[in-house]
Amino acid sequence: xxxxxxxxxxxxxxxxxxxxxxxxxxxxxxxxxxxxxxxxxxxxxxxxxxxxxxxxxxxxxxxxxxxxxxxxxxxxxxxxxxxxxxxxxxxxxxxxxxxxxxxxxxxxxxxxxxxxxxxxxxxxxxxxxxxxxxxxxxxxxxxxxxxxxxxxxxxxxxxxxxxxxxxxxxxxxxxxxxxxxxxxxxxxxxxxxxxxxxxxxxxxxxxxxxxxxxxxxxxxxxxxxxxxxxxxxxxxxxxxxxxxxxxxxxxxxxxxxxxxxxxxxxxxxxxxxxxxxxxxxxxxxxxxxxxxxxxxxxxxxxxxxxxxxxxxxxxxxxxxxxxxxxxxxxxxxxxxxxxxxxxxxxxxxxxxxxxxxxxxxxxxxxxxxxxxxxxxxxxxxxxxxxxxxxxxxxxxxxxxxxxxxxxxxxxxxxxxxxxxxxxxxxxxxxxxxxxxxxxxxxxxxxxxxxxxxxxxxxxxxxxxxxxxxxxxxxxxxxxxxxxxxxxxxxxxxxxxxxxxxxxxxxxxxxxxxxxxxxxxxxxxxxxxxxxxxxxxxxxxxxxxxxxxxxxxxxxxxxxxxxxxxxxxxxxxxxxxxxxxxxxxxxxx
Numbered sequence: 001x002x003x004x005x006x007x008x009x010x011x012x013x014x015x016x017x018x019x020x021x022x023x024x025x026x027x028x029x030x031x032x033x034x035x036x037x038x039x040x041x042x043x044x045x046x047x048x049x050x051x052x053x054x055x056x057x058x059x060x061x062x063x064x065x066x067x068x069x070x071x072x073x074x075x076x077x078x079x080x081x082x083x084x085x086x087x088x089x090x091x092x093x094x095x096x097x098x099x100x101x102x103x104x105x106x107x108x109x110x111x112x113x114x115x116x117x118x119x120x121x122x123x124x125x126x127x128x129x130x131x132x133x134x135x136x137x138x139x140x141x142x143x144x145x146x147x148x149x150x151x152x153x154x155x156x157x158x159x160x161x162x163x164x165x166x167x168x169x170x171x172x173x174x175x176x177x178x179x180x181x182x183x184x185x186x187x188x189x190x191x192x193x194x195x196x197x198x199x200x201x202x203x204x205x206x207x208x209x210x211x212x213x214x215x216x217x218x219x220x221x222x223x224x225x226x227x228x229x230x231x232x233x234x235x236x237x238x239x240x241x242x243x244x245x246x247x248x249x250x251x252x253x254x255x256x257x258x259x260x261x262x263x264x265x266x267x268x269x270x271x272x273x274x275x276x277x278x279x280x281x282x283x284x285x286x287x288x289x290x291x292x293x294x295x296x297x298x299x300x301x302x303x304x305x306x307x308x309x310x311x312x313x314x315x316x317x318x319x320x321x322x323x324x325x326x327x328x329x330x331x332x333x334x335x336x337x338x339x340x341x342x343x344x345x346x347x348x349x350x351x352x353x354x355x356x357x358x359x360x361x362x363x364x365x366x367x368x369x370x371x372x373x374x375x376x377x378x379x380x381x382x383x384x385x386x387x388x389x390x391x392x393x394x395x396x397x398x399x400x401x402x403x404x405x406x407x408x409x410x411x412x413x414x415x416x417x418x419x420x421x422x423x424x425x426x427x428x429x430x431x432x433x434x435x436x437x438x439x440x441x442x443x444x445x446x447x448x449x450x451x452x453x454x455x456x457x458x459x460x461x462x463x464x465x466x467x468x469x470x471x472x473x474x475x476x477x478x479x480x481x482x483x484x485x486x487x488x489x490x491x492x493x494x495x496x497x498x499x500x501x502x503x504x505x506x507x508x509x510x511x512x513x514x515x516x517x518x519x520x521x522x523x524x525x526x527x528x529x530x531x532x533x534x535x536x537x538x539x540x541x542x543x544x545x546x547x548x549x550x551x552x553x554x555x556x557x558x559x560x561x562x563x564x565x566x567x568x569x570x571x572x573x574x575x576x577x578x579x580x581x582x583x584x585x586x587x588x
Contacts, residue, residue, distance in 0.1 A: 049168065
């Protein structure tokens with residue numbers, strides 16, 4: 001079954017169960033400042049999972065673009081991807097476990113025609129705080145899942161997001177598929193890698209309070225997620241995700257530009273296919289992300305450069321248009337569902353080409369640095385620090401360093417490099433855990449204040465700089481707000497002061513923040529500001545702040561500007577061509 005069919009069958013099924021399809025949000029989040037990218041289908045829905053009414057009602061479904069890079073070094077195996085699509089359906093205080101589990105089972109066994117004997121599930125086994133989820137287990141039994149195929153697991157496996165995070169949370173039940181032609185075991189062994197997770201149903205029924213207690217939520221939500229890439233491969237009988245119909249056009253293009261077969265070069269081609277695909281979707285996003293050394297731009301740069309390194313391993317002519325051919329194959333395959341790929345095609349191709357040229361220069365500099373290191377080597381061994389510098393600064397994989405050193409009759413401290421690299425990974429993953437955490441507990445009082453302040457900042461920029469200014473992205477923490485906007489020049493000190501003074505004047509004015517629901521066309525005609533107009537549903541939420549600001553937005557917001565402290569602009573800088581960034585903080 002091709003991914004197109006899977007998407008359509010999924011959406012049609014849940015629409016038949018009373019759900020409304022909502023558009024896929026951009027890959028760069030608009031209203032979740034805690035993350036660099038949307039990492040799951042639920043992230044754009046955080047305000048509604050917190051209790052804010054959704055314009056489309058209480059039953060929703062979609063397919064969502066997602067990015068996860070905390071396991072970047074795992075890409076190259078059979079199953080890992082950075083960019084992927086997530087199918088999801090939600091209940092916002094409507095149905096709960098019985099309907100959710102029953103419909104998941106019906107979709108898998110009736111619509112996708114998966115034999116029930118190939119399915120197994122896990123449920124939460126309980127702890128000294130929350131009891132076991134026997135309700136979900138009993139529902140699965142009533143549907144025909146054998147008791148031997150139901151496993152109770154702990155909070156690390158079947159609790160979302162985790163027992164430490166405060167805010168809405170709850171048990172989940174995960175559905176597994178037996179991915180093998182071997183005889184299917186009667187009993188489900190969760191350590192048997194032939195069982196592959198395909199769907200996760202999260203039941204948000206508790207609130208983890210600040211005092212450590214758990215209480216039942218008045219609005220119980222259901223949040224589900226199914227990966228398109230993994231399930232498509234399973235349905236097509238592939239044990240290698242990259243052998244499925246999602247990837248075949250892309251892999252064939254890589255075979256063409258490299259004059260090599262996929263077989264025997266799987267790792268390199270998977271990495272190139274995955275990374276170029278991710279780079280295409282990031283650079284096509286309306287947020288206007290360009291390669292840089294920070295945040296989303298850093299991820300984009302790293303993906304492109306890693307793809308180039310592996311293209312070199314396949315002896316692809318780096319100076320040819322190889323990356324353009326691969327990108328066009330990806331755009332043509334997906335433009336029906338994501339129109340921004342076609343609309344921003346030239347931008348995508350330019351980003352890839354420009355970064356390729358820059359990285360080629362970096363590689364040349366790296367080779368010069370390598371020669372300097374070799375001339376200073378003592379004892380015929382290149383130490384771990386030098387090897388890691390070549391990797392971290394110049395993008396040299398350890399294999400390349402070893403190969404170059406061998407030609408000079410010099411060894412490399414590979415084990416020392418691996419230890420240093422492992423520490424680097426642990427630090428990166430710790431950072432990624434914070435950057436990519438997302439979820440419902442990440443929007444507190446201060447973040448809500450900062451989010452409202454971005455509306456005022458946007459409006460002030462339009463007054464001071466000009467109406468051509470538009471928001472291009474934002475990121476908020478408890479310590480500061482960061483706001484990206486379209487602008488063709490560096491702001492003068494006078495412009496920055498005027499913007500700051502105007503925001504603070506509006507804060508002092510005590511303007512009410514009014515929420516209205518209306519048709520999208522009417523909102524746009526009224527002059528409401530919007531970052532990604534094509535991604536909003538037909539009915540939208542508009543937040544108006546006095547007569548100074550009106551924006552399509554999902555929240556959260558204060559009810560009056562008087563609730564905000566004054567802001568101070570700490571820095572204004574370039575992000576990419578035509579995009580500037582302001583960093584500001586609250587002051588007493």
